[in-house]
Amino acid sequence: MQDFKQPYYTIYQRMGCAGEIYVNDVLVFSRFGENTKDSSNSSGAVPINQALLESGTYKIVAKMKPRYNKETLSENEFLSLDFNVAEADSGRTKQTKTKILPRLEQPWDGLSENINFPVFELATEIEVKLPYVLDGWQNSLDLSILEEEILFENVFAFYNQIYLVMESHNAGKFLELSKEKMKLQEQAFYFSEERKANFRNGAMQIFTKNLQMIPMNKENLRIQLMGDGKLVRLVRLDGTEALKFKSPDPENQGDIEFEVKLHMRDLKKGFSII
Template identity: 50%
Template sequence: MNKLQSPLYTIDPHIYCSGTILINDIPVIDWYGEETKSGGYLGGIDINNVLLQSGKYKVVGKMFPRNGMKTLTEDEALLIEFFCADADPRIWKSSKYKFHPKIESPWDGLSENINYPYFEIATEIEVELPFVLDGWQNSVDLSKLDKKFLKEKVFEYYRQIHIVLKEHNATKFLELSKEKQRLQEQAFYFTQERKQSFQQSLITLFNQNLELEPLNENELKLEFMGYGKLVRLMKVDGSHPLQFKSPNIKEQSNIELEIKLHLRTAEKGLSII
């Protein structure tokens, strides 16, 4: 195991299909919609914030057909590499190493003779972190609650967020997101300067006064994560329901805001984490 002072764990996925990658039963990337029609997703994703503490965690890569396709073909592929480095930018590059073997779909492609509507790759990783974050480990198991009642409560919370976004009220949104911010600041070892930079980037986004996509309850489905401790709403096409419209759709897609909710106690109610 590593002996880095501030270990930062990262996955590097190559997604040539539609799909989701989950760690600790939390989606860290959802890749769906028009963008999946050609090409793929490449880019490192920091994962300390979904690990929460040292231990062993399951990693699952879910492959689905590209947008407009009904099955996976021999041309679709998914690969995940695993890296760790010290979060200190001065030594990040020199300290980086692979902490787990890569996993991938069959190297020569899925069989052209089988119509796969879905394919999955999985492994278990072990990490060592210098903290135990107060996340959702001890929150209420939402999967045991009445689904219809829960969806109504979750949609009501999303509607409140939607109003805040429509008003471009960055201060209020930061207040609603303070649990998530605190967790991310600890997970990624944010300096005071980095905290301020993160908040300023959000304020800059809100100050663009971008138009907001409407929130239609009939287009949304309830999803459980974190082994029942987390919940979110997703559109049936796999995209996030809270989206700022792109100022130039030809150059960039809509800006999606990813929201996860938990219930620390019934008295405190749902909150963003």
């Protein structure tokens, strides 16, 4: 494999089901809710540099789950993953894209009957080489040792702060709350000053649409720990994100979801978005 000055790692997913993709127990892609019903499919490149904090070996786990309002998988559901690296330098990504592992896919292809799995997992490992070590959640507190009910209440309280900021369409405050995450992404994806500005402007444009928030009720939420207990998020019982704007065009577009992970560097600082 050729050496890259700015390696940009992606997983190209083709998902004909509901499901999730994790890198070292950190969620990088999820697909749930009404957009998974019937025979709808999803495909596209999933960037994963933000979950790769330094060079090393990373475990990839993809979880196939039943479609909306279904309880099990069938022979009609499918999932395949391709693993690529490319030079992130502007204008060279497509020309330098290199496949780094064989395709990973479910072991049936419309030939098996009575599959009936409630979930099916695919797993592999990738070796990555990066020019940086990111200050992420490596040394954050292990939240799994906390009592789940108390943790849920504290996480919900922080999510509610974010919800109120989004409800008031306060883009500046949202960016301030997200600054730690944004810094990590800027480093992970080698953003130039121009790309940093474009990224921030893109985030702010969503808030200028004055979209309505979908209510966030405790009884419709569950807590999810990941990253070996160092990351936490809230997710709705149907698997969709806790924080989301109502779609401006429900006939052609789903709700606008915000995937938010929290960590805690120490008890004094409390939660922050990462």
